[in-house]
Amino acid sequence: xxxxxxxxxxxxxxxxxxxxxxxxxxxxxxxxxxxxxxxxxxxxxxxxxxxxxxxxxxxxxxxxxxxxxxxxxxxxxxxxxxxxxxxxxxxxxxxxxxxxxxxxxxxxxxxxxxxxxxxxxxxxxxxxxxxxxxxxxxxxxxxxxxxxxxxxxxxxxxxxxxxxxxxxxxxxxxxxxxxxxxxxxxxxxxxxxxxxxxxxxxxxxxxxxxxxxxxxxxxxxxxxxxxxxxxxxxxxxxxxxxxxxxxxxxxxxxxxxxxxxxxxxxxxxxxxxxxxxxxxxxxxxxxxxxxxxxxxxxxxxxxxxxxxxxxxxxxxxxxxxxxxxxxxxxxxxxxxxxxxxxxxxxxxxxxxxxxx
Numbered sequence: 001x002x003x004x005x006x007x008x009x010x011x012x013x014x015x016x017x018x019x020x021x022x023x024x025x026x027x028x029x030x031x032x033x034x035x036x037x038x039x040x041x042x043x044x045x046x047x048x049x050x051x052x053x054x055x056x057x058x059x060x061x062x063x064x065x066x067x068x069x070x071x072x073x074x075x076x077x078x079x080x081x082x083x084x085x086x087x088x089x090x091x092x093x094x095x096x097x098x099x100x101x102x103x104x105x106x107x108x109x110x111x112x113x114x115x116x117x118x119x120x121x122x123x124x125x126x127x128x129x130x131x132x133x134x135x136x137x138x139x140x141x142x143x144x145x146x147x148x149x150x151x152x153x154x155x156x157x158x159x160x161x162x163x164x165x166x167x168x169x170x171x172x173x174x175x176x177x178x179x180x181x182x183x184x185x186x187x188x189x190x191x192x193x194x195x196x197x198x199x200x201x202x203x204x205x206x207x208x209x210x211x212x213x214x215x216x217x218x219x220x221x222x223x224x225x226x227x228x229x230x231x232x233x234x235x236x237x238x239x240x241x242x243x244x245x246x247x248x249x250x251x252x253x254x255x256x257x258x259x260x261x262x263x264x265x266x267x268x269x270x271x272x273x274x275x276x277x278x279x280x281x282x283x284x285x286x287x288x289x290x291x292x293x294x295x296x297x298x299x300x301x302x303x304x305x306x307x308x309x310x311x312x313x314x315x316x317x318x319x320x321x322x323x324x325x326x327x328x329x330x331x332x333x334x335x336x337x338x339x340x341x342x343x344x345x346x347x348x349x350x351x352x353x354x355x356x
Contacts, residue, residue, distance in 0.1 A: 174226070201350060252286065
């Protein structure tokens with residue numbers, strides 16, 4: 001069981017003490033089921049993306065066996081076409097509450113698998129998960145459009161949705177780079193994946209018109225940076241452009257403008273994006289600003305806070321909110337695997353078509 005001694009590397013001033021970090025990890029472990037599934041909270045559903053994020057947080061905290069059980073859950077429940085459903089009822093993986101199959105949900109497995117390998121060096125795990133990664137990537141790339149963007153899902157009847165979401169495609173960009181890293185480690189050349197990654201990056205950088213307009217959502221603001229498609233001056237410019245619209249000093253990051261609602265997950269992810277830009281001081285400020293969302297009884301974090309009403313909403317303590325915070329803390333603290341996955345410095349970039 002996680003102890004303060006095991007989480008000393010997750011100490012961050014004004015954010016987590018070793019005791020608090022250990023409590024947060026125990027909070028996620030308490031929600032994880034014996035079969036490895038990590039729902040949002042007990043009694044709610046599991047979705048593959050947030051399940052993976054929570055598993056990554058467990059690896060960052062040294063809970064490698066628990067994280068491996070989470071990835072094995074995904075491998076066991078992968079559909080024949082390489083996908084997963086969007087939502088599974090807690091406690092019954094055969095009770096599917098949303099039979100849509102979202103591309104960014106499916107792609108994120110590659111990020112988690114590469115993170116776990118970097119954290120453990122377990123080659124046998126990488127070998128075991130390789131077929132699942134291949135299946136997931138092929139499912140996702142079957143929905144790539146001629147402009148490089150990725151259609152965001154298949155309907156329950158299999159109908160492809162060709163509309164693309166900037167947040168989802170940006171997350172997929174990170175996932176494809178991690179998939180390419182796995183392929184390189186295994187000496188399995190994937191030229192089609194390289195082309196697809198480059199085309200996707202080009203679309204994100206230069207063609208906002210190829211994505212649905214979700215400008216009101218903070219994730220569309222920072223995810224091109226978090227997913228590694230925007231770097232350097234372009235990334236800094238984007239962050240500055242949206243700062244005053246989305247950041248509420250002392251409280252966190254708005255989920256949607258103009259709603260007076262800050263959310264822990266978006267705030268922690270913005271902190272990760274800021275860290276990747278080399279702005280650790282601002283990242284720390286953001287993480288400190290959301291400690292009002294912490295539940296001291298469980299170590300978990302409330303999803304959000306409506307500050308005009310001074311009310312927690314919704315009243316749910318989510319594993320993925322805690323997971324995103326732990327990953328941001330791990331990056332600021334120099335955890336090697338987490339830094340490698342989110343900095344992008346050592347991830348393959350795909351074939352860049354920007355010159356065309």
